[in-house]
Amino acid sequence: MDFDALRRHPDLEAPGLAAADAADRLILDESATALAEAAPVQGSVVVIDDAYGALALGAVAAGARGVRVHQDPITGERALRENAERLGLPADERPTSLPFEPELVADARVVLMRLPRALDRLDEVAGLIAGHAAPDVRVFAGGRIKHMSLAMNDVLDRWFAHLDVTHARQKSRVLVATAPRPDPSRSTPWPRSARDAALGLEVVAHGGVFAGTTVDIGTRFLLGVLGGAVPDAGTAVDLACGSGVVAAWLARERPGLVVRASDRSAAAAASAPLTAAANGVADRVDVARADGLEHLPDASERLVVLNPPFHSEAAVHTGIATHLFGEAARVLAPGGELWCVWNSHLRYRPMLERIVGPTREIARNPKFTVTASTRR
Structure with missing residues (x-):
């Protein structure tokens, strides 16, 4: 061959x-x-x-x-x-x-x-x-x-x-x-679940999903400041949702909010609905296995939340974040916001400014930065 x-x-x-x-x-x-x-x-x-x-x-x-x-x-x-x-x-x-x-x-x-x-x-x-x-x-x-x-x-x-x-x-x-x-x-049967006491969330995951049944420190940092993100939005998008922690948290914290979650991973797309169900918000979390946000129309959302991966198979490459930022920019309505957490050493802010729009820092610690980028 x-x-x-x-x-x-x-x-x-x-x-x-x-x-x-x-x-x-x-x-x-x-x-x-x-x-x-x-x-x-x-x-x-x-x-x-x-x-x-x-x-x-x-x-x-x-x-x-x-x-x-x-x-x-x-x-x-x-x-x-x-x-x-x-x-x-x-x-x-x-x-x-x-x-x-x-x-x-x-x-x-x-x-x-x-x-x-x-x-x-x-x-x-x-x-x-x-x-x-x-x-x-x-x-x-x-x-x-x-x-x-x-x-x-x-x-x-x-x-x-x-x-x-x-x-x-x-x-x-x-x-x-x-x-x-x-x-x-x-072996313990799959999928597996574990309760995060600090967040009060049950996390359900199949094997191979990022962070498994735990909440990674970047996502945890993001959730600590996410409460103020576009508070009057009727829907939100959890892009690259993994086990669905962000989607379930948003739906729980904002009664009436509908969250559209997506991930290209079959294991993640199977795990996120289970996490939503375990936290009593399955009726307000829709999950799709998709490449980025290909299933959503242009200029249709006011809030996108993202903790971007930086691996493609074993390769580390900024092209993955570029693709996801572009997908968020396409789906955001003018004035909508992308809330993103990223490893501070990656210095994504200029890229976010260029692809999405004006970007402000929401929070920063020694390892992570949370930014909000407004669609022009």
């Missing part, structure tokens, strides 16, 4: 950011025999957390048919679809994207996956595979060595009786797990 033909679009594209890497190639090479054996059986190959389609399309190139895929970011899902079209795959040979549910891995014999950065995500994925894949399933989970840890072995050991570690190649490695042990007692 021509890995160089793959693109990251519609995700961030920039010099030095590739759609496939050495870990993708190693996973496919280590699984070649297993793929060849499983290929004659329709739907026997599953791919999880493939960044932009290298694994899924590599499996198709190896002869697998009916490949089932789940990618957490909606942008990855769309990149896979675009890359399949770019490679000229017939429609009936293209991988099928499915939700993160038992149907995704039911009776699978081979699972290819990129190791997630969060151990909670790995635990939830491993538990789903162990509980619903075929008894002879072989899992090939790989990544860049700098992002791997021995704790990943421990997580897989909880769910599989046998774990092999491949030789390293080009700073990448693959863990091969077999003999699933589908025992729910090996």
